[in-house]
Amino acid sequence: MGTVSNSAEWVRSASHFTDRVTADGRDGWPVEPGRYRLVVSRACPWASRSLVARRLLGLEGALSLAVTDPVQDERSWRFTLDPDDRDPVLGIRFLGEAYRAREPEYDGGISVPAIVDVPSGRLVTNDYQRITLDLATEWSALHRPGAPDLYPEALRDEIDERMDGIYRDINNGVYAAGFAKRQETYDAAYARLFARLDQVSEHLAGQRYLVGDTITEADIRLFTTLVRFDAVYHGHFKCNRNKLTEDRVLWAYARDLFQTPGFGDTVDFDHIKRHYYRVHEDINPTRIVPRGPDLRGWRAPHHREELGGRPFGDGTPPGPPPAAEVVPPL
Known part of the structure; x- marks a missing residue:
């Protein structure tokens, strides 16, 4: 997501939700297998980073995946690739629902990648710059045997x-x-x-x-x-x-x-x-x-x-x- 500034220059929006999922849970979100869902669009280069990191690290069994329709509408990224146009795990039709579960008055951009807490349905983070670094470091206890060190x-x-x-x-x-x-x-x-x-x-x-x-x-x-x-x-x-x-x-x-x-x-x-x-x-x-x-x-x-x-x-x-x-x- 981004905007065009008064100088006609593209400015990428900063991530609004920057909590981290960490080994010690210091932000209130401890690493736990099966607790979180990674929401991506395969169209988006920022989300694709997390897809690659998740595969290389072997986190498929620990961090489930939701893939949105590549064409979103004014209501945000849509789960129209799933039966009944609804994510089967989160039970929502639009990623924006997880954003508003976290912050009911939120009216900013809805971006991927996003990590959602499955039990509460609340967005945890949309910090695309940090998500992959944390997958490589904070999630290490859940990495597959033989996983590479992506951030030595x-x-x-x-x-x-x-x-x-x-x-x-x-x-x-x-x-x-x-x-x-x-x-x-x-x-x-x-x-x-x-x-x-x-x-x-x-x-x-x-x-x-x-x-x-x-x-x-x-x-x-x-x-x-x-x-x-x-x-x-x-x-x-x-x-x-x-x-x-x-x-x-x-x-x-x-x-x-x-x-x-x-x-x-x-x-x-x-x-x-x-x-x-x-x-x-x-x-x-x-x-x-x-x-x-x-x-x-x-x-x-x-x-x-x-x-x-x-x-x-x-x-x-x-x-x-x-x-x-x-x-x-x-």
């Missing part, structure tokens, strides 16, 4: 620095370009976006992952933007200096992650395209969803293993996704 303590300063630039100029940068209302605002966002992509591409030319020799939270955050780049950001958001497929390094890096268990098996390109092209009517008033691009290249060999690296460190890949969470194959 010794590398956190470097990971945080990488993520800060990626968030500002890439994750949020595509939105700053796409929702700009003035030429100079768009031009500035466009310049920052591609300057950062060039920097990241140069960095990744010599190493397989962003920080260290294993997958970390930084890779998850970059991937969720890259996987949407050609399908929506290049055309819909006018981020069109070049396609992802035209950057040899970033395209191979993105394919490497896509083909890693826990990444590509969470991606639904149909949800992604329908959301962006049908919801953003100010950008695409016809609401026509394009047929392309051809997605078959995502399965092509990437050869990034030649750079070394150990995707899961001393751990192991996650198993296949639960049957109810399998996405359509490319």
Whole structure:
């Protein structure tokens, strides 16, 4: 969620509900298997971070999943993919109901990802920047055997620095370009976006992952933007200096992650395209969803293993996704 400021610049809204689910329960929400439900849209890059982290860490059995319709309406994200248009666990039709169960007078944006307390039906947090970090650290007692360390303590300063630039100029940068209302605002966002992509591409030319020799939270955050780049950001958001497929390094890096268990098996390109092209009517008033691009290249060999690296460190890949969470194959 975000707004356009008086200077015609896109400003992402801060998360309103920032309680944390922690091992010691210091915010009143202790980690407990089965107590919470993660609500996501497979269309949303911020929610997709939590989908990837949950899969890599093997939290499927501890943290249940609700997937919304990729096209929300004025009443918020809808559970129209479920029987009777109602989430079978929370018993609600719209995510906004969980927000108002937490704060009855709340009238702000309804965003995903969201963690909801199942017994009370109340929203716990919509802090997309913190949720995945807590899944990696506070939920460690419930991780699967062989789960990777996505936020290793010794590398956190470097990971945080990488993520800060990626968030500002890439994750949020595509939105700053796409929702700009003035030429100079768009031009500035466009310049920052591609300057950062060039920097990241140069960095990744010599190493397989962003920080260290294993997958970390930084890779998850970059991937969720890259996987949407050609399908929506290049055309819909006018981020069109070049396609992802035209950057040899970033395209191979993105394919490497896509083909890693826990990444590509969470991606639904149909949800992604329908959301962006049908919801953003100010950008695409016809609401026509394009047929392309051809997605078959995502399965092509990437050869990034030649750079070394150990995707899961001393751990192991996650198993296949639960049957109810399998996405359509490319």
